Amino acid sequence: MHTSPVHVPVFDALRDEDHPGLELRHTVAEDLWERARGPAAVADEVRARVREVVDRGARAVRCTRSAIGGVAEATAVGLAVLESTPRPTAAPVEEGAARAGRSARVRAVSAEGAWACFEAGDPAGCARRVADAADAVTGADAIVLAQASVAPAERLTTIRVPVLSRPRAGLAAAARLRHPAPRRRAGG
Template sequence: MLALLHTSPVHVPVFDALRDEAHPGLELRHHVDAGLLERARREGPQAVSDAVLAVLRRAVGEGARAVLCTCSTIGGVAEEAAGPAGVPVLRVDRPMAAAAVAAGPRVVVLAALESTLAPTAGLVRDEARRAGRAVEVRTCLVDGAWACFEAGDADGYARLVAAAADEVADADAIVLAQASMAPARRRARTRIPVLASPGPGLAAGAEAVRLGLRAG
């Protein structure tokens, strides 16, 4: 079983649909705690480290073989808790970051939430170090997008993110920093690759579960 740690309930049907499409038979268990993101925005991601570990331990107690954190703001904190949790803990955006580095040295990170910019840019640089590649990371906050998200205006949210992607120039890859931004990928008209995290992130989580089952 793969547990997913979300900070918004909107992710639950998205990952259920991805599972049905690409990983039939994979059991998912969702843990949603919007308060984690709210506190991380106010006090910094490390402020929620104990709370995140508590969620991870609860997931393991329920039978999780691996945990996938779908929130980019607290993804690093979740990864750091893998040792105490006792199972692999993955951040949904790491495979996306690796793909961005592979695409070329010029990466633009788009985010709807300011607290996501630094963690995602840092992740891209981390993947570049792992790959032994040089990378230039630029970041851009999409004005008005988070207000649309909070208002439940999914169409307006995706439209603003896609428009921001279409304005990017001189880049080898565009990274959509938050999982909730994924629908904008289909709307963007740019020829620059636009990368979203849910698909490759869930694939990595599914593989971690398979490896755990084989090891067990």
């Protein structure tokens, strides 16, 4: 579920690279873009749209707008992965580290001018600015690209630490719901 059509080719490209043959159905609700700045204003509509795509057969629902992601996650159907703000990105990183018995300190870094490129319909310029910002990061063990709109920057970075994209990871999680790994037999 997207609030902008620019996310459709991003997820199609990720699917083609990592999960060929996986069926994706995109629901674009541009009308939620401005109203989603206050999630309470669109909560009922988001819940209804999530239920609708699940009723049509979706096994996973991925929201690419943080303001509606929390509402979608609370709908308790399918899978919602939050995007686009530091807190929804930091929480899963910190929780994953804790489960592994480690700690993680997450810091947000802004890519100057990237949002202006995105709004101007220049996804390549947006990705380039994000990649440049990632390459300028020092003292990090990994970089997580939070927003779906910046996932293409993952391929443009030259930094030596791993660069991970939440959209790629979220799509992989959704794909596992569709094609779960085979279970091992006991004793074999």
